[in-house]
Amino acid sequence: MDVRSQIAMVFHLDKCIGCHTCSIACKNIWTDRKGAEYMWWNNVETKPGTGYPTKWEDQDIYKGGWEKKNGSIHLKGAGKRRGLVNIFYNPNLPVIDDYYEPFTYKYLDLIESPEGDDQPTARPVSLITGKPIDIKMGPNWDDDLGGTPDYARHDPNMKNISPEEQEVMFQLEKMAFFYLPRICNHCLNPACVASCPSGAIYKRGEDGVVLINQEVCRAWRMCVTACPYKKSYYNWYTGKSEKCILCYPRIEAGLAPACMHSCVGRIRYLGVLLYDSSKIEEAASSDEKDLIKNQLNIILDPFDEKVIEAAKKNGVADSTIHAAQFSPVYKFVKQWGLALPLHPEFRTLPMLFYVPPLLPVMATVKKVDHKEQLEKVSPVAKKWNDNWLYDTSTKELWGTLDQIRFPLKYIANLLSAGDEDVIKDKWKKLMAVRIHRRRVTVGDVSHEKAEKVLKEAGLTAETADAIYALTSLPKFEERFVIPAAHREQAIEMMDFTGDTKGETGFGIKSKVKRGL
């Protein structure tokens, strides 16, 4: 057992309101620079939709992630041999049009234009060429299912969904969608690290944050291809690749990352997981149906004496073990089994987990004949010509699960490599919590029914209350359990801190050659 610690995350999709505050917080801190304008280390996508960059999930186009061949896993688009052959010409790179061409407006023209017959306008100019452009796209162009139907209808997660089911989704497209906020997953088996010919990308030992060393990066851009989530970006101005750093300077100071700190819906949770790193390869190369199970098996119980002992032997700090015991991520992922990794079939073992959204499930859509009903309506009233019934009744216990308006398959394609039973299990739990809490607060559900529901979902009343509490009422310290970074000890390993004591910011960064 090789125990290491990882700072992991949970995003609760039911709580996301799609406000993009996280994206803006991240952009303002990290990517509002020349060459980085098009990067969104954090972005929020509307699902169904094609996302950013367009169709990033379609690995037939972008060749990201790992694929299993002859029992072991290989990078799909990069790797040793293929990477070397294509080192001067990477054939699968996304181009700027796959993201979008960043733009601004010539605002000064509004103020400085000479007097004339027409109102001055602020023309859009490209932030890359500086010349006026036609804006073709933005990072969330299909937000709230806006824009052309090309976007949502070309969602790669639509595979294996029958045309009728798709039609149902789009009949209701104005109501049935949800948001998917994405940042770097800081994977346990990161394809970007494996693909880098320069060895510039590494996973930090102490907390598992994946970083690109800007001094070592030589812009081969293999990581851009290799990352199946397209979360490594090439900065055309500095000639280096960049990615989400999980705000490690903030984490080291005990603050939550900017995107999580600013989250309006409070959907984000961050905490430590202890995992067995000796089993990573085994888990990543397991069969597709066992991927999630094996990934979760790597994560260890932080209360287990043996785990604690092994962790200490590996140099995991006591404070980190302590944080792992209070980790909200551990609760969501392991204890309650509510959260799932995004696209586990990419085999990178992502450390960002999503609680699947129940929102589109709670009602059903049936095809009914409205003729009789319509005849009763006054001839002046507006009549709806479609034959769909949007039914929110909860008379049947799991009835809605079997006739949901949002195909189960879609969520399964997104979060469980197509395994519908996994999603069904999570949804049952989420619904059971709601039915239980409805009994407690509203009281219109019978005790027997609530008990039965909880039992079927495999929960107890206490667990359901705990899930409810951490979902709906969490305090800041409960959402973000950040271990102390012990920077002082890390620094002392390299330098004698007495040398700079009392400098209070005054001093010289580089070594001085003069003097003694």
Next chain:
Amino acid sequence: MKIACTYFILTTAYFLLSITSVWAQKNGETVFKETCVACHTIGKGKLVGPDLANVQNRHQQEWIINFIKSSQTVIKSGDKYADSLFKAFNQMPMPDHPNLSTDEIKGVIAYIQEQSAAPEPTTASAAMPPGDSKRGQELFIGNIRFVNQGAACNSCHNVDRKGFLSGGALGKDLTHAVGRLSASGVTAIISGLPFPQMKETYSSKPVTQQEIADLTAFLTDADKQDPADVFGSVGNYLLIGGACGILILLALYSVFWVKRKKLPVNFFVFKRQIKSA
């Protein structure tokens, strides 16, 4: 102090020695045989430069002195005769001789005058052994080393020959050297080393008589060859071959990267959009 003293004495001695050697007068015969004989004869016809017999009667002494010191200066000053002379001899500039004193040049003129009256029988060219063109070629491109380890000719000179690598561009192109200078002129240049660069290269590693003969034979052959034989077909082959090569490479690339991402994912969406211009 001691070191400084020794250093001072040594440098002074060296300085004095070098001055005396520069000032040392050489008589006309020595100078002529060291410097002029590579290109000029007295009464034996033109070589690289004109026959100098009775040159003292054709020109003013002052003109001759200026011409010897720097021929190009005289030509550029607009002297018509000097210009016609330059053109008559293949526009081959005569090297400058700034280190010859006026007195020495006068000595040379006196020697020429003396010799013009009673020419000395010469043996040098008559004694040349017969040359082997094949061997000359090998010597030229450096496949056979010169006996005295001198540098191969093609490090500085080029000869256009079929199946031959291009030589250097520092020295003159020697493809038609024999046509320009005659075989005896070429022989005289290789043996006499009138050019400073060649003197520097070969004076300590002299080329033997046999080697000179071989090289001259080779250059005579090179001069006689048909230019079409050298270039005609090769030029076309290069062009056609290059074009074919590019096509083959492009075909290979398109096969090799046939699965590459050819268009932006949104290409057709963007294509539909209305454009302002």
